[in-house]
Amino acid sequence: MKVTPTAIPDVLVIEPKVFGDERGFFFESFNGKAFDEAVGRHVEFVQDNHSRSAKGVLRGLHYQIQQPQGKLVRVVRGAVFDVAVDIRKSSPTFGQWVGMELTEENHKQLWVPEGFAHGFLVVSESADFLYKTTDYYAPAHERCIAWNDPDIDVRWPTIDAELTLSAKDQAGLTLSEATIFD
Structure with missing residues (x-):
């Protein structure tokens, strides 16, 4: 797999080696040993989640202030614009964000460590x-x-659909109001 740091070095783009031919493709979507080497520490995953959403659904910016979750994210059907925001007050990249398109075609994954929305x-x-x-x-x-905090200023792509947000996401706080990590 190929591992590339983003503009926020703790957030990593992971690209598996894809083997394809006329029958389809195969790739190893996760290897614990290789992943630990890539992030420089042992990471234990305890839960796998799967969500399906329609065009224009915006989920986030979520985090858990206790029991923080690192997330390894990918898309297996369709395409999303995925965003990680550093909310670690002591970090030199505090308040900054990175975003990238994850698609079923590019097979890219994003490692979003604990301490990020x-x-x-x-x-x-x-x-x-x-x-x-x-x-x-x-x-x-x-x-x-x-999702639209002007101090963070995520540059969400423009799409030809109305945004759909949950009530929880509509009530999101600004970074200056939110409880964050030290």
């Missing part, structure tokens, strides 16, 4: 989004930062 926008007609997490979902500790 995460979200995505579906840019295809629909998308199946898979992600592994390093801790269990803990609704009591879940938080949401506004």
Whole structure:
């Protein structure tokens, strides 16, 4: 696999080696040993999640203030614009974001470590989004930062569909109002 740091070095793009021919393709979507080498520490995933969303659905920017989750995310059908925001107050990249398109064709994955808010926008007609997490979902500790916080200024792509957000995502706080990591 090929591992490339983003503008925020703790967030990594992971590209598996894809073997394809007229029958289709094969790739190893996860290898614990190789992944640990790539991130420079042992990472244990405890939960796998799968969401399907229609075009224009924007989920995020989510995080858990306790039981923080690192996430290894990918798309197996469709395409999304995926975003990670550094919300570690002591980090030199605090408040900065990185984003990239994840698609069923490019097979790219994004490693979003603990201490980041995460979200995505579906840019295809629909998308199946898979992600592994390093801790269990803990609704009591879940938080949401506004997807359109002007201080973060995520440059979401323009799509020919109305945005659809959950009530929770519509009520997201600004970074300056949110509880964040030290």
